[in-house]
Amino acid sequence: MKIVFFGSAHFAVAALEALIKSSHELVCVVTQPDKKKGRHLHVAGTDVKSTAVAAGLKTFQPEDIKSKESVNFLRKLEAELFVIVAYGQVFSQEVLDIPKIMPVNIHASLLPRYRGAAPINWAIINAEKKTGISIIYVSLKVDSGPVILQKEIKIEENDSAISLEEKLRDLGAELLMEALRMIGSRSYRLLEQDEDKVILAPKLKKEDGLIDWSGSAADIHNQIRGVLPWPGAFTCYRGKILKIFQADVLPIFPNHKPAAGEVVRADKHEIIVACGRGFLNLKELQLEAGKRMSGQNFIIGHKLKVGDILE
């Protein structure tokens, strides 16, 4: 089938690679414009762009996908399918009507649960036991079109948003190919989403990474795993930002009734911090301007003491 691929985030790369390997005809890869990014504002394209360029594909990077120029350009491609994966722009009905068969999207959740830009992160933050991939027919309202294919995956206790994304990325590519086969042979059904079961998963904000030590250790643990790789869970230590990458939950710690955020143990074995309920053993941290390091190493150099408060 003649396909136009839309994608920008790293999540989209696996699907793009699968399409490149397949027998489908990729007529164009659409991705976000190159932007200045990073510490020194170097101009850089998306991962999708470099993958497409390496494969010798035509690319298109409009500022606005809904503009007249974009629409005209896309019409000329005469595609049968649009495959949209983490593209970053919202489509107009005019654009969605362009492909001859349909526009499809890979979404990293079990829709209608976790509609939005950060489904993987929110599934972990909300302590879900499972999530998955949905292949949907794209409708005007974001992530709300009927489902073509869906598959679930277990969220492991030690999964972070990063490891879970890797798993879902591969599963998404796999499921996409299956969905394309079904579409190609007209052997699919569209299942409307149950609007009563919708859960939203909006893009993460910086403050979603701020740790509230009065919460339970389990919740904070989920937050730490869920807000990676950005913004990362963080707290404040001596006026500097302290990022926490990894921690273990300890339900109890002997004879202690400390304030939330208080360090109750700090020796060369472990750093234990009190939460509103339960305790956390901090395993991997990074102080502003410093390197990422284990709890033990942090103690050795930073003179963190019992009684210090994180906030």
Place this chain on the structure above:
RNA sequence: CGCGGGGUGGAGCAGCCUGGUAGCUCGCAAGGCUCAUAACCUUGAGGUCAUGCGUUCAAAUCGCAUCCCCGCAA
């Protein structure tokens, strides 16, 4: 030229402002104590102080340039 922090034995840091003996905690090695130990005591090995140039009698420290790393902001 967006703002800021950092690079010091194997690890994490102090020292820099106010130039003059390379410091701390940990790890490592050897020895001791101990029923024993991740505990304790002794001793020891291990460093181009990111790189280059400059200032100076003298530079980890002051100045200029370069490389690398990190936090913020987008």
